[in-house]
Amino acid sequence: xxxxxxxxxxFFQGALRAGANYFAGYPISPTTEILTLAAERxxxxxxxxxxxxxxxxxxAIAVVSASLAGAKAFTATSGPGFSLMQExxxxxxxxxxxxxxxxxxxxxxxxxxxxFPAQEDILQAMHGAHGTYYPLAFYPNSPAExxxxxxxxxxxxxxxxxxxxxxxxxxxxxxxxxxxxxxxEIPPAVPRSRPPLGTGKRHFTGIAADEEGIPxxxxxxxxxxxxxxxxxxxxxxxxxxxxxxxxxxxSDTLLISYGSTSRVVAPLxxxxxxxxxxxxxxxxxEELRKACEGYEHIVVLEANDGQYAMLVEHAIGRxxxxxxxxxxxxxxxxxxxxxxxxxxxxxEDVL
Amino acid sequence: MYYKDLIKMQRYPHSxxxxxxxxxxxxxxxxxxxxxxxxHTNTIAVSGIGCSGRMAGYLNMDAVHSLHGRALxxxxxxxxxxxxxxxxxxxxxGDLFSIGGNHFLHTARRDPDITVVCNNNEIYGLTAGQYSPxxxxxxYTTTSPKGCKYEPIDIHGILRTMPRYFYAxxxxxxxxxxxxxxxxxxxxxxxxxxxxxxxxxxxxxxxIGYKKASEMFAMYKEKYKIVRDVEVLGxxxxxxxxxx
Numbered sequence: 001x002x003x004x005x006x007x008x009x010x011f012f013q014g015a016l017r018a019g020a021n022y023f024a025g026y027p028i029s030p031t032t033e034i035l036t037l038a039a040e041r042x043x044x045x046x047x048x049x050x051x052x053x054x055x056x057x058x059x060a061i062a063v064v065s066a067s068l069a070g071a072k073a074f075t076a077t078s079g080p081g082f083s084l085m086q087e088x089x090x091x092x093x094x095x096x097x098x099x100x101x102x103x104x105x106x107x108x109x110x111x112x113x114x115x116f117p118a119q120e121d122i123l124q125a126m127h128g129a130h131g132t133y134y135p136l137a138f139y140p141n142s143p144a145e146x147x148x149x150x151x152x153x154x155x156x157x158x159x160x161x162x163x164x165x166x167x168x169x170x171x172x173x174x175x176x177x178x179x180x181x182x183x184x185e186i187p188p189a190v191p192r193s194r195p196p197l198g199t200g201k202r203h204f205t206g207i208a209a210d211e212e213g214i215p216x217x218x219x220x221x222x223x224x225x226x227x228x229x230x231x232x233x234x235x236x237x238x239x240x241x242x243x244x245x246x247x248x249x250x251s252d253t254l255l256i257s258y259g260s261t262s263r264v265v266a267p268l269x270x271x272x273x274x275x276x277x278x279x280x281x282x283x284x285x286e287e288l289r290k291a292c293e294g295y296e297h298i299v300v301l302e303a304n305d306g307q308y309a310m311l312v313e314h315a316i317g318r319x320x321x322x323x324x325x326x327x328x329x330x331x332x333x334x335x336x337x338x339x340x341x342x343x344x345x346x347x348e349d350v351l
Numbered sequence: 352m353y354y355k356d357l358i359k360m361q362r363y364p365h366s367x368x369x370x371x372x373x374x375x376x377x378x379x380x381x382x383x384x385x386x387x388x389x390x391h392t393n394t395i396a397v398s399g400i401g402c403s404g405r406m407a408g409y410l411n412m413d414a415v416h417s418l419h420g421r422a423l424x425x426x427x428x429x430x431x432x433x434x435x436x437x438x439x440x441x442x443x444x445g446d447l448f449s450i451g452g453n454h455f456l457h458t459a460r461r462d463p464d465i466t467v468v469c470n471n472n473e474i475y476g477l478t479a480g481q482y483s484p485x486x487x488x489x490x491y492t493t494t495s496p497k498g499c500k501y502e503p504i505d506i507h508g509i510l511r512t513m514p515r516y517f518y519a520x521x522x523x524x525x526x527x528x529x530x531x532x533x534x535x536x537x538x539x540x541x542x543x544x545x546x547x548x549x550x551x552x553x554x555x556x557x558x559i560g561y562k563k564a565s566e567m568f569a570m571y572k573e574k575y576k577i578v579r580d581v582e583v584l585g586x587x588x589x590x591x592x593x594x595x
Contacts, residue, residue: 022432049431053424054457061421062428068415069395069432091418197395197413197429198436201359205408205416213408214362 002178008033010143011102014150015074019189022071024051024062026081029114030170031104034076056081060088067097068204070196076102079121089163090129095204098157104168107328116328117170117260119303125165126281132227134234137165137281141262144179148186155190160237167280171260243278244287252296261301264330271350285315292316299342303330352388354381357411366405370564372523372549376470377406379526383533394437397426402477403443403470420450423458426465440467445475448484448504459513459542466536468545474555491558506546507584517543517593520584524571535591
């Protein structure tokens with residue numbers, strides 16, 4: 001049966017489907033619905049835990065700590081809160097805590113335009129925190145995908161033993177569509193693998209430590225070995241999720257867009273080829289290289305000034321055209337001028 | 352159970368300076384845990400960052416060395432997920448009250464069933480001697496070369512604004528008293544705070560007129576007095592104040 005589901009709601013339902021049982025967060029647009037849903041859930045279900053923390057710093061620490069304690073833990077925030085969480089995310093990478101950070105982007109920098117969508121935190125999701133680590137991030141473009149990808153995100157976090165960033169934006173968060181949850185293909189939830197706190201004599205520390213948790217700050221080999229280990233694991237897990245959509249058309253132009261932008265430019269996909277990355281990190285290098293072959297024009301449309309475009313250029317080794325959609329309005333009418341400028345075509349002619 | 356079974360002796364020699372009060376806080380915490388039959392099967396240790404933040408890692412149980420200032424938040428989340436376990440936080444004054452000040456306020460307000468043992472040495476030791484929120488006014492530190500300009504934070508006073516609280520103060524000289532405070536704190540159902548006045552001879556003491564740790568211990572003996580059955584502790588009173 002189809003029900004009307006918003007992106008935030010769908011993500012939350014998907015998190016439950018994945019077995020999530022701990023949420024800590026702090027109110028922020030456009031993700032507050034998830035905080036509210038988690039609070040309601042905790043009232044109904046004793047085995048679901050909820051904390052409205054004093055700030056995002058505390059929320060993120062609580063999520064990583066709850067994960068170590070044995071929960072499947074997650075939070076939901078937007079750019080400013082995500083910035084405050086970065087310290088704990090870095091810690092999460094070091095103590096190898098499977099966690100999911102839902103980040104629905106809005107216009108920035110700073111407070112920006114809180115209820116208007118953007119895609120300006122792509123690079124923050126990649127390396128917003130300090131130190132060497134290997135991000136995993138997914139980005140859906142519909143409520144149905146928020147649901148299925150939530151399970152994928154929790155599974156990937158568990159397999160890679162690291163924080164996973166679930167990127168979203170204000171449009172997808174608040175996009176309501178009829179979804180038949182029963183009809184969706186959902187991967188089985190990966191169970192917790194590491195024994196919870198209170199069962200051993202382990203030391204979970206942010207310090208460069210050996211496998212026993214003993215600090216070895218004076219020994220570069222120990223830290224190097226750890227980096228190699230987590231890099232390898234990240235790559236292996238990423239290989240299981242080469243998620244993207246590629247629509248090939250008889251065209252000399254490939255458009256690249258993701259999240260809500262890919263929905264807005266959907267009418268152009270009849271005329272031009274289109275590539276939509278779903279796994280944002282690690283960057284889909286091989287897939288992009290293959291998809292980009294043979295096109296005269298490669299145009300990246302995104303609600304930021306070329307953050308993903310830069311990564312595409314790095315992956316495929318050539319420059320791409322960029323159409324930035326800034327200020328919180330992602331619409332076809334705004335593409336009209338840049339489309340003419342970049343491709344020399346009228347929007348009306350290609351619709 | 353012998354207290355040394357609760358300490359990771361294989362990690363010795365430890366990282367603290369000779370004469371440091373942290374060893375006393377760790378040892379007496381371990382003694383209390385051993386006396387209460389608390390070990391890795393039923394207890395989890397949590398620390399923040401700093402010299403004092405290293406304590407949890409020396410306990411022979413699952414220990415979480417969290418981030419600077421975030422030990423209380425970490426401990427509360429762990430207690431939520433593992434409610435049958437005792438969660439003991441071992442950390443310092445800079446960690447708990449400065450960078451962790453907001454978390455201190457809100458964790459105390461939410462009143463989770465965790466125990467906090469604070470090694471309060473009135474200084475940032477690991478970063479080599481900056482004033483902390485508990486440094487007495489007028490004290491020389493590397494960031495207050497002409498004496499600290501500010502009054503120290505009143506932890507006892509903050510906790511007493513809560514409708515329900517447990518606050519104990521002891522020193523590293525009054526070790527039996529410290530043990531009693533820690534034991535009572537662990538038994539308290541809720542947020543229990545043990546403020547242990549402690550010395551940092553190398554980074555603090557030597558710069559404010561003490562030649563060795565024993566001189567600071569003698570000062571604690573002289574200056575601090577154990578009191579019983581009081582509702583409020585004076586600045587140099589040692590004891591437990593609590594309200595159900």
